Amino acid sequence: MPRPQKILRRVLLLATAVLTQLCNAQDCESLKTATPEAIVSALDHGEIKTELCSRAVFRRIEQFPNDESIPLLIRHLGFRRPISNEPHGLRSQYPAVDALWKLGPAAEPALIDFIARQEDEKGVQHANALEALGLIRQGDVVPTIKLLRERSASVAGTPAARRLDSAAQYLWQHYCSAKLQLCEKQLRESD
Numbered sequence: 001m002p003r004p005q006k007i008l009r010r011v012l013l014l015a016t017a018v019l020t021q022l023c024n025a026q027d028c029e030s031l032k033t034a035t036p037e038a039i040v041s042a043l044d045h046g047e048i049k050t051e052l053c054s055r056a057v058f059r060r061i062e063q064f065p066n067d068e069s070i071p072l073l074i075r076h077l078g079f080r081r082p083i084s085n086e087p088h089g090l091r092s093q094y095p096a097v098d099a100l101w102k103l104g105p106a107a108e109p110a111l112i113d114f115i116a117r118q119e120d121e122k123g124v125q126h127a128n129a130l131e132a133l134g135l136i137r138q139g140d141v142v143p144t145i146k147l148l149r150e151r152s153a154s155v156a157g158t159p160a161a162r163r164l165d166s167a168a169q170y171l172w173q174h175y176c177s178a179k180l181q182l183c184e185k186q187l188r189e190s191d
Contacts, residue, residue, distance in 0.1 A: 115167045
């Protein structure tokens with residue numbers, strides 16, 4: 001290939017790479033002050049395309065009152081953070097899990113209701129609800145297991161009771177295994 005064609009080819013490749021990056025970039029400033037309706041619309045229509053915008057959206061949701069933020073977060077438990085080269089540390093790939101963890105015990109009743117109603121126990125939303133429940137009290141799942149058992153007893157004999165019992169068993173297995181004796185003692189004391 002003659003030299004001018006090689007140069008032109010390299011320039012076109014470089015321009016394509018730069019334009020692709022610019023097209024993938026997203027202005028997130030408006031999301032930082034968006035209404036709940038605008039946030040839901042952006043999430044539901046796949047408009048959140050970057051790590052930065054994902055962070056802005058979920059931080060904004062955390063600022064809403066709990067009666068607005070918790071249902072929004074549960075509705076979007078399956079939203080996966082857009083892939084990025086940016087280090088994400090210990091953050092989950094699912095920002096709703098992190099946001100529910102930050103909201104703390106106030107999110108537990110709604111998460112327990114979600115688990116009771118959620119028929120797809122193999123889905124990512126169900127798994128993320130369990131993960132959020134495990135994180136809310138920094139791994140001290142005994143109070144959460146108690147809540148799950150109480151709710152299960154209130155709906156005994158139903159599919160919801162089985163799902164709640166299964167969730168309690170999951171938390172027991174995944175969070176109490178290292179401190180089994182302590183968990184057993186705390187659960188016995190509550191009975």
